[in-house]
Amino acid sequence: MAAIGKSLRQLSSGHIALRASLTLLFLSWPCPSLGKKKLYIGALFPMSGGWPGGQACLPSAQMALDLVNNRTDILPDYELELIYYDSMCDPGESTKLLYDLLYTEPIKTVLMPGCSSVSTLVAEAARMWNLIVLSYGSSSPALSNRNRFPTFFRTHPSATLHNPTRVRLFQKWKWTKIATIQQTTEVFTSTLDDLEQRVKEAGIEISVRQSFLTDPAVAVKNLKRQDARIIVGLFYETEARKVFCEVFKEKLYGKKYVWFLIGWYADNWFKIKDPSINCTIENMTEAVEGHVTTEIVMLNPETVRGASNLTSQEFLGALMNRLGGKNPEETGGFQEAPLAYDAVWALALALNKTVAPLKAKGRRLEDFNYNNHDITAEIYRALNTSSFEGVSGHVVFDAQGSRMAMTLIEQLQGGSYKKIGYYDSSQKNLSWFGNDVWIGNSQPYLNNMTAVGCMMALAAVFPLGIDGHHIHRSQFPVVCQFRLWLLGLGFSLAYGSMFTKIWWVHNLFTKKEEKKEKRKHLEPWKLYATVGVLLAIDVLSLMIWQIVDPLHITVEKFTREAPKGDLDVLIQPLLEHCTSEKMNTWLGVVYGYKGLLLLLGIFLAYETKSVSTEKINDHRAVGMAIYNVAVLCMITAPVTMILTSQQDASFAFAALAIVFSVYITLVVLFVPKMRRLITRGEWQSEQQDTLKTGSSTNNNDEEKSRQLERENRELQKIIQEKEQRVSELRNQLVERQALRNRRRPSSGTNQNHSNSSPPSSQPDPKSLLPPPGYPNPASDNHSSLPPSFSNSSNLYQADSKISRNHCHNSQIPLLYK
Numbered sequence: 074m075a076a077i078g079k080s081l082r083q084l085s086s087g088h089i090a091l092r093a094s095l096t097l098l099f100l101s102w103p104c105p106s107l108g109k110k111k112l113y114i115g116a117l118f119p120m121s122g123g124w125p126g127g128q129a130c131l132p133s134a135q136m137a138l139d140l141v142n143n144r145t146d147i148l149p150d151y152e153l154e155l156i157y158y159d160s161m162c163d164p165g166e167s168t169k170l171l172y173d174l175l176y177t178e179p180i181k182t183v184l185m186p187g188c189s190s191v192s193t194l195v196a197e198a199a200r201m202w203n204l205i206v207l208s209y210g211s212s213s214p215a216l217s218n219r220n221r222f223p224t225f226f227r228t229h230p231s232a233t234l235h236n237p238t239r240v241r242l243f244q245k246w247k248w249t250k251i252a253t254i255q256q257t258t259e260v261f262t263s264t265l266d267d268l269e270q271r272v273k274e275a276g277i278e279i280s281v282r283q284s285f286l287t288d289p290a291v292a293v294k295n296l297k298r299q300d301a302r303i304i305v306g307l308f309y310e311t312e313a314r315k316v317f318c319e320v321f322k323e324k325l326y327g328k329k330y331v332w333f334l335i336g337w338y339a340d341n342w343f344k345i346k347d348p349s350i351n352c353t354i355e356n357m358t359e360a361v362e363g364h365v366t367t368e369i370v371m372l373n374p375e376t377v378r379g380a381s382n383l384t385s386q387e388f389l390g391a392l393m394n395r396l397g398g399k400n401p402e403e404t405g406g407f408q409e410a411p412l413a414y415d416a417v418w419a420l421a422l423a424l425n426k427t428v429a430p431l432k433a434k435g436r437r438l439e440d441f442n443y444n445n446h447d448i449t450a451e452i453y454r455a456l457n458t459s460s461f462e463g464v465s466g467h468v469v470f471d472a473q474g475s476r477m478a479m480t481l482i483e484q485l486q487g488g489s490y491k492k493i494g495y496y497d498s499s500q501k502n503l504s505w506f507g508n509d510v511w512i513g514n515s516q517p518y519l520n521n522m523t524a525v526g527c528m529m530a531l532a533a534v535f536p537l538g539i540d541g542h543h544i545h546r547s548q549f550p551v552v553c554q555f556r557l558w559l560l561g562l563g564f565s566l567a568y569g570s571m572f573t574k575i576w577w578v579h580n581l582f583t584k585k586e587e588k589k590e591k592r593k594h595l596e597p598w599k600l601y602a603t604v605g606v607l608l609a610i611d612v613l614s615l616m617i618w619q620i621v622d623p624l625h626i627t628v629e630k631f632t633r634e635a636p637k638g639d640l641d642v643l644i645q646p647l648l649e650h651c652t653s654e655k656m657n658t659w660l661g662v663v664y665g666y667k668g669l670l671l672l673l674g675i676f677l678a679y680e681t682k683s684v685s686t687e688k689i690n691d692h693r694a695v696g697m698a699i700y701n702v703a704v705l706c707m708i709t710a711p712v713t714m715i716l717t718s719q720q721d722a723s724f725a726f727a728a729l730a731i732v733f734s735v736y737i738t739l740v741v742l743f744v745p746k747m748r749r750l751i752t753r754g755e756w757q758s759e760q761q762d763t764l765k766t767g768s769s770t771n772n773n774d775e776e777k778s779r780q781l782e783r784e785n786r787e788l789q790k791i792i793q794e795k796e797q798r799v800s801e802l803r804n805q806l807v808e809r810q811a812l813r814n815r816r817r818p819s820s821g822t823n824q825n826h827s828n829s830s831p832p833s834s835q836p837d838p839k840s841l842l843p844p845p846g847y848p849n850p851a852s853d854n855h856s857s858l859p860p861s862f863s864n865s866s867n868l869y870q871a872d873s874k875i876s877r878n879h880c881h882n883s884q885i886p887l888l889y890k
Contacts, residue, residue, distance in 0.1 A: 109142075109152040110439045112424065115174040115181035116155055117195070119188050119210075119405075122162030123309035124337075126187050126210045126406025130413035131157065132395045134185070134209070137417035140381055147425045151438065153417075156181065162188040162309075171195055175202060175443075182441050183420055183452070187406075189213035189232075189260040196225040202443040205452050207420055209413035210406065212337075213260035214267060217473040224449070226456050226474040228416040228465070229409065232260055232335075233267040235367045237498040238480040239305065239333055240271050242365070245503065252281035252301030254292050254316065256308035264307055285312075293319040301325075305333045310342050317343060318352035321360035332361075336368025336483060337409060340402040340490060361485055370479040370495065371411050371465050379462030380418050388414065388464040412476075415463035423455035430454075519570040519600055523742060526567025527735040533559035534728045553624040553651030561611050564667065567738065568702055569607035571695045572670060573600050575677040607670075614663065622653040648720055664710055671703040694745065698738040705734045 116134070118127025134155065142152050156179075158170040167186070171194070174181055184199055184206045186192040192211035199206045206225045208216075212232035216222055243251065251272065255261040269279055281299045283292035289308075293316060296304060304325075308316060313334065320326055339345070343357040352360075373385040383391070392410055393401070401407045424438060430451050431437060441448045460469045469477055482494040495504040536556035544552065577600060631646040653659065678696030709730035716723040 109150055111152050111154050111179070112148075112438060113179045113181045114153060114155050114183050114185055114420070116157040116185040117160035117167055117170060117187055117191055118157050119162035119191070120159040122160075122188070123311050124162050124188055124210070124405065126162075126409050127159065128405040129392070129396065129401075129407040129410040130187065130209055133392055133410035133414040134417050136391060136395055137381065137414045137421075141417065141421040147421055148428070150428075151424070153421060153424075160187060160191050162191065164190045164194050167191040167194055171198065180442055182424075182438070183207055185209065185416065185420075186211065189216065190258060192216060192225070192227070193222075193259065196222040199224055203446055203449040204443070205449060205456065207416055207456070209416040210409050214263040215259050217475050219473055222474075224453060226419075226470055228412045228419060228463075228468065228476050230369050230476045230478045232264040234369060234478065234480060234498060235335070236264070236268045236271050237501075238367045238482065238496040239268065240275050240277070241496055241501075241503055242333075242482070243272070243277050243303070244275060248277065248303050250278050250280045251303040251305060252283070252296055252299070253279055253305045253307070254283040254285070254289070254296060255306070256312050257284050257286050258309075261307035265305075268305065287312075289316045290319050293323055293325060297323045297325050302329060303331050303333075307335065310338045311347070311349070313338060313342060314345070314347045314350055314357065317357055317360045318350040321352055321356045326360045326362070328363075332364035334364055334366050336366035336481065338366075339405060339407070345403070358488055362488070364485050365493075366483045366485075366490070367496075368408070368481045368483065370481050371408055373411075373462070373464055373466045377462055379464065380422060381414070381464065383464060385411065385464045411463070411465035415465045415468050418461070418463060419456065419459050419468055422461060423452060423459060426455040427451040518597070519574060519604065520742060520746075522566045522570040522604060523738065526563045526565065526570065527739055529559050529563030530567060530731050531563075531735050533563060534731055537727060538724055549626045549649065549651075550624060553626070554619060557624065557651075558615060561615050561663075562608070565608045565611040566604070567735075568670070568674070568699070569604050571699055571702075571738075571742075572607070572674045572677075573603040574691075574695050575674060575681060575699065576603065578681045579677045610666075614666075618653070618659050622655050622659065624651045624653050626650070627652045650717070660714075668707070668710075671699075671706055674699040675703050691742065691745075694741050698741045701737045701741070702734050705730045 116131075118131040118134075119125055120127045120131075138153050138155055141147055156174065158173070160167045160170060171184075174184070181204070184195055184204050186195040186206065186208050187210040189211040190213075192206070192208045193213060193216060196206045196208075196216065200223055204224065206222070208225070208227040208229065210229050211227050212229055214231050214233045216225055216227065217231050253265055253268070255265050265282075272279060281296060281301045283295050285292045289312065306313070306316060317326075320332075326332070343361045344354050346354075372389070373379075376384050376386070378384055381388075388411065392414075396404060406413075427438065427448070431448060434447065436448060438448065457470065457474075460467070462468070466478060471477055480496045480498065481492065482496065483490040484493050485491075494506060496502070497504075533556050536552050536559070539552050627650045629648040629650060631648070633643040633645050635643055678699045682693065682696060709727060713723050713727050716726065
């Protein structure tokens with residue numbers, strides 16, 4: 074009986090399990106009337122390895138999938154599902170995972186790899202399975218090859234896009250020799266080859282070129298031995314820690330060296346404990362200080378809502394919630410997360426665009442299999458013509474399937490990265506100094522002194538209006554001294570700090586060529602010492618005045634006045650003054666000293682109006698403030714001396730002059746800085762305007778002159794070559810005409826020969842057809858087909874690609890990362 078009961082229980086439980094399985098199978102079956110049909114994306118996210126970008130990119134992609142699947146206007150009959158593995162940024166491991174993705178149900182419609190080495194493997198193999206590959210984290214320049222990777226797209230721009238920025242910085246800082254050290258992988262080798270070509274064209278020499286596979290010790294020692302100073306490093310994050318541990322040991326850092334690194338490492342990559350190195354965090358922090366990075370702008374700086382209806386800041390907030398409070402600096406791929414997010418949206422919008430064309434052909438997206446050329450071709454067309462606003466900026470692909478973007482320049486200052494500029498390689502426009510650095514290079518401590526001095530001057534307005542009616546007569550001398558010190562020290566701090574900026578700008582940047590080298594060495598302590606000297610002069614003079622001839626109260630009596638009415642009284646008007654025995658002498662000394670400073674400040678402001686310097690970048694605003702203060706002071710001082718006996722007019726004039734000069738100074742100096750802090754997206758500073766208009770004549774004329782001379786020489790060479798070519802063609806034309814004249818047998822033949830047209834330069838229409846086995850292009854002329862997925866090197870590009878870019882593929886200028 075027990076055995077029977079056990080059998081019955083097993084049968085009952087098996088029946089229940091069978092019912093549950095059937096129910097689950099029924100619910101997940103793609104039935105049009107009951108639910109959405111699923112489309113599967115095969116993805117490889119590196120959660121570890123050289124670039125652990127999947128740590129943030131995977132949550133970002135999942136967040137995008139959730140939003141897409143909840144939209145009723147995008148793929149309303151379909152649901153996207155992500156099937157992903159950890160590639161560890163390892164091509165060997167990825168080969169096995171790719172096999173699992175391709176030979177395990179369900180069928181994947183698109184592949185999404187991450188690392189460049191993995192994407193190279195996946196994209197080269199995908200053509201055999203008619204699969205589109207869309208990468209979110211691959212920067213290898215080798216992937217910009219439509220012959221080798223015919224179905225590859227990426228939302229991460231090519232690594233060569235960094236190189237125009239680096240070359241522009243070398244030119245800006247007038248460096249003619251650089252050194253390089255690279256990890257021996259395809260992505261860095263091809264990037265360095267491109268950099269070598271670009272610096273050669275710019276007249277810059279690569280004096281040292283080192284490489285390593287796993288251990289950079291010998292390469293770093295060679296850099297030290299050959300006295301490398303400007304060094305470009307190309308390696309993954311894990312190798313970067315090894316490199317800079319050796320850099321610390323070899324003392325290849327400090328003010329004599331400038332390192333250029335890739336900007337897509339984690340913000341605290343040098344603080345991460347790594348068992349493969351024997352350097353402390355303090356050692357690493359010391360070695361990496363001051364290095365410059367270049368990185369693609371991966372987060373839209375503008376506050377706009379794109380295809381996902383999220384701004385870039387809202388996206389970051391949502392991503393932080395999904396990461397569960399993880400520190401972004403310790404999360405791999407956090408910077409690239411917007412690219413993964415936009416990659417999913419680019420795919421969803423492209424798939425949505427294919428629904429109608431496929432339906433017209435009697436096809437559906439769920440009919441896709443690895444032998445289906447036409448569905449792949451429609452997806453290719455849709456991706457190739459993608460154009461939308463994403464959280465990473467405007468998403469559009471060039472002829473090679475690579476993303477177009479701008480470059481961000483950062484520097485590690487005090488252990489954290491600071492933005493110092495942007496570069497648009499398509500426009501060749503360098504926007505120098507971002508918000509924080511722009512404010513930092515306006516010498517903020519001097520700005521603080523100006524603000525404190527202005528507040529002290531404003532505070533002096535109140536004791537100026539106090540008399541014996543408000544305080545006891547015995548306390549009046551204290552008030553006299555108080556307002557004298559407030560005005561004196563307030564003027565010294567406010568005007569003295571502005572005068573110091575103008576003085577040093579004039580002293581360093583209007584000298585002759587032989588003193589140009591000093592421009593690079595403006596130590597902040599010199600600025601503070603100058604303000605200290607001016608302040609000490611005021612303190613010393615006021616102390617001597619107070620000790621030798623202290624201020625005291627005097628009463629000025631006026632003519633007695635009879636009040637209105639029949640009262641037997643007379644009113645004696647009295648006016649209390651703060652004065653001393655030799656008041657006019659002391660005022661003459663003070664006014665003379667201050668007046669000379671004001672006149673000198675006006676002169677220096679005028680002399681430096683056309684100077685452009687990175688050390689003190691707000692000196693033009695300081696000049697405007699100096700004009701304002703000087704004019705008001707020179708008017709107010711004599712007027713108040715004349716109106717001494719008219720207390721109301723004297724106080725009103727002095728108080729208004731102080732208030733106006735203070736507020737105008739504060740507005741001119743601080744409102745532009747506040748605007749840049751508030752409007753973070755508006756990172757273009759007045760330095761950019763200077764670069765655009767060419768107003769910084771003293772610093773840029775020489776460079777522009779050399780550049781024009783180089784361009785002139787190049788144009789002369791081109792003209793000579795063209796003239797020589799024209800001469801050769803004329804000779805050939807004469808010879809051909811003579812040969813034709815000798816070969817004319819008759820007029821009839823002549824006529825036939827003259828009517829025969831030369832061979833057409835237009836390509837054979839058959840050459841535009843896709844390779845055998847590939848479907849003919851649709852009648853729609855506004856879409857583009859991918860190149861052949863076979864071993865043929867012929868590429869097929871439809872008319873829309875040409876019409877969209879207004880040029881042939883060979884003429885499309887590439888944007889490099």
